[in-house]
Amino acid sequence: DPQKDFEASMYLLTAEQQRNLAPGMRTRYGFPGAGFKKAAVRAAKQTDMAKVDAKTFFHVVEDMVPIFGEPKMREDMVRLQGGVADIRYRAEFFPWRAVMNVRFNARLLSPEQLVNLFNLAGFGVGIGERRPEREGAGFGCFHVADSDEVKQWA
Secondary structure: OHHHHHHHOOEEOOHHHHHOOOOOOOOOEEEEHHHHHHHHHHHHHHOOOOHHHHHHHEEEOOOEEEEEOOEEEEEEEEEOOOOOEEEEEEEEEOOOEEOOOEEEOOOOOOHHHHHHHHHHHHHHHOOOOOOHHHHOOOOOOOOOOOHHHHHHHO
């Protein structure tokens, strides 16, 4: 059932997580904070920072990072084990944005280094299905917004 597959592909925020969002920042959707952290840790390999160190230098505060945007159903061709082709129906958020809090050890990592890690992660690693690192596709890419972009959302 394509509709059920589409709906099952999304992470929904709990009612409590939705209540904790700032007024005007309402959404039903999220993505695990661990996914953003893993992407940034993986991107550390593109710098002189050791991956094992990057794991301890910062933390994404939210378990579920709110995702803003309207999902559309996307049809993807996939290969199952054994090479059999199948169709998957997944949610695609485009355009999308996320707002998250990141705590970091300022003695070990500068704010500029942290932003660079997340920008590298958004370009070369990504989050979710069909991300650049996994399948070479351009889904799940992101960047850290600059002040002009943030003003547009206010």
